[in-house]
Amino acid sequence: MAPILLPDGPLAQNQQADAHHAIWELLEAVTDPEIPVVNLREMGILRAVRQGQQGLEVVITPTYSGCPAMGQMEDDVANALSRAGVSARVVTQLAPAWSTDWMTAEGREKLRAYGIAPPVKSACAAAVGAQVVAFAPRKGLAVRDTVACPQCGSENTTEISHFGSTACKALYRCLSCMEPFDYFKPY
Amino acid sequence: MASYQDYLLHLADNALILGQRNAEWCGHGPILEEDLALANNSLDLIGQARLLYQHVATVRKDGKSSEDLLAYFRDVPEFRNYTLLELPHRTAILPTSSGDRDYAVTIARNFLYSALMVQVWGALAASTDAQLAAIASKSLKEVQYHLRHAHDWVLRLGDGTDESNRRTQAAFDYLMPFTQEFWTPSAMETVAVTTGAGVDVKAFKIEWESMVSDTLQAATLKVPASTGFVTTGKQGVHSEHLGFVLAEMQSLARAHPEAVW
Numbered sequence: 045m046a047p048i049l050l051p052d053g054p055l056a057q058n059q060q061a062d063a064h065h066a067i068w069e070l071l072e073a074v075t076d077p078e079i080p081v082v083n084l085r086e087m088g089i090l091r092a093v094r095q096g097q098q099g100l101e102v103v104i105t106p107t108y109s110g111c112p113a114m115g116q117m118e119d120d121v122a123n124a125l126s127r128a129g130v131s132a133r134v135v136t137q138l139a140p141a142w143s144t145d146w147m148t149a150e151g152r153e154k155l156r157a158y159g160i161a162p163p164v165k166s167a168c169a170a171a172v173g174a175q176v177v178a179f180a181p182r183k184g185l186a187v188r189d190t191v192a193c194p195q196c197g198s199e200n201t202t203e204i205s206h207f208g209s210t211a212c213k214a215l216y217r218c219l220s221c222m223e224p225f226d227y228f229k230p231y
Numbered sequence: 232m233a234s235y236q237d238y239l240l241h242l243a244d245n246a247l248i249l250g251q252r253n254a255e256w257c258g259h260g261p262i263l264e265e266d267l268a269l270a271n272n273s274l275d276l277i278g279q280a281r282l283l284y285q286h287v288a289t290v291r292k293d294g295k296s297s298e299d300l301l302a303y304f305r306d307v308p309e310f311r312n313y314t315l316l317e318l319p320h321r322t323a324i325l326p327t328s329s330g331d332r333d334y335a336v337t338i339a340r341n342f343l344y345s346a347l348m349v350q351v352w353g354a355l356a357a358s359t360d361a362q363l364a365a366i367a368s369k370s371l372k373e374v375q376y377h378l379r380h381a382h383d384w385v386l387r388l389g390d391g392t393d394e395s396n397r398r399t400q401a402a403f404d405y406l407m408p409f410t411q412e413f414w415t416p417s418a419m420e421t422v423a424v425t426t427g428a429g430v431d432v433k434a435f436k437i438e439w440e441s442m443v444s445d446t447l448q449a450a451t452l453k454v455p456a457s458t459g460f461v462t463t464g465k466q467g468v469h470s471e472h473l474g475f476v477l478a479e480m481q482s483l484a485r486a487h488p489e490a491v492w
Contacts, residue, residue, distance in 0.1 A: 106369075108274070108275060108278060108369075108373060109275055109278030109281070109282055109366075109369050109370060110274035110276070110277050110278025110279070110281070111274075111278065112274070138362070138365035138368075138369065139361065139364065139365035139368065140365075140368070141365065141368040141369045141372065142369070204264060205264035205265075205267065206376060206379060206380045206383070207264070207267050207268035207270075207271040207272070207376075207380065208267065208271075209267070210271075211271045211274050211275060215264065229376070
């Protein structure tokens with residue numbers, strides 16, 4: 045890969061925009077370590093490329109608090125940047141909290157094609173901020189979704205287990221084609 | 232002298248100790264799906280604990296605190312978790328810490344704790360401590376799944392066979408008195424509430440009791456009285472069980488303090 049050359053010294057605004065754009069392009073190749081068909085932008089994990097006080101920053105946001113792939117993703121981004129000769133810091137930012145609503149339409153389609161049913165809808169779009177106290181508690185339980193089978197498209201599916209092969213997935217079974225499948229839970 | 236850091240440690244220790252306890256099921260779950268469920272539950276809890284410990288280390292600004300130091304190099308009296316969360320997965324007192332585990336105790340405890348934490352994290356999402364608010368917003372999404380999981384299993388076990396009903400009832404009878412600790416004020420909580428960064432747990436008592444009683448009734452279980460001795464884990468005075476948890480959890484880090492991988 046040809047190195048991305050950044051001129052020394054302060055950049056003009058259009059140069060900066062070009063440099064940021066080049067980094068977004070470069071990071072298209074960095075995929076989710078556990079779901080290699082989608083990249084970090086499509087997952088909504090890659091949040092920003094920006095000019096920080098100490099130079100360029102690439103901002104990522106963690107998915108589940110305990111997701112063991114986060115460290116790997118941070119390393120992968122840093123390696124992709126350094127391989128391309130870009131000097132930028134990888135910043136992990138918690139707020140606003142990652143949501144599966146940030147997954148792109150193409151990302152969802154790639155998940156489906158890979159055999160993972162994409163999240164149906166926002167887990168708790170309303171569950172941010174103070175309003176949750178009025179919204180969630182009574183049955184502060186995560187909602188149950190109608191999930192279409194990624195193999196045959198049938199909505200005649202049933203949940204086998206709330207938790208699946210990774211923190212972000214539940215285990216389902218299709219009652220039409222009888223195949224089990226992973227469901228990426230709304231978060 | 233109680234401080235806001237103690238409050239953050241309280242939240243972190245709750246998550247870490249329950250995460251460590253639930254991880255005991257890893258490889259020993261009653262069925263494969265539950266083995267995975269509890270491992271995922273622990274992963275979330277330990278992840279929450281890490282974020283909170285990292286926050287404490289940042290707040291301390293002493294240049295030596297770290298998440299590892301806080302998790303692995305503090306002793307029993309420095310831990311601020313609820314006593315409820317350090318108990319073994321069983322109701323009867325057995326001679327060793329590796330006695331048989333009862334999944335009903337695991338589920339009942341996860342239910343009682345998660346039903347509280349959906350409200351605590353929900354309210355802390357509006358904390359004046361921006362980093363705590365950010366951690367709370369993430370933790371809320373996770374604990375909603377934990378609550379749903381525990382809630383469904385309370386129904387399934389309570390309204391299941393005579394045997395599962397009896398054991399689940401015994402689990403709630405045993406654990407319920409420990410929940411009194413939730414509502415008992417402590418100096419660190421008072422400090423945190425006063426600064427606006429913390430929340431007053433007592434405000435959630437009615438809602439919590441109503442969720443517990445609705446669920447237990449739906450599960451054909453009796454709501455046990457929460458009376459008797461009030462435990463004091465969050466103030467650093469623990470049951471004898473925490474020492475065993477820490478011994479197992481901390482031994483590797485203490486044997487190889489500078490180890491990296």
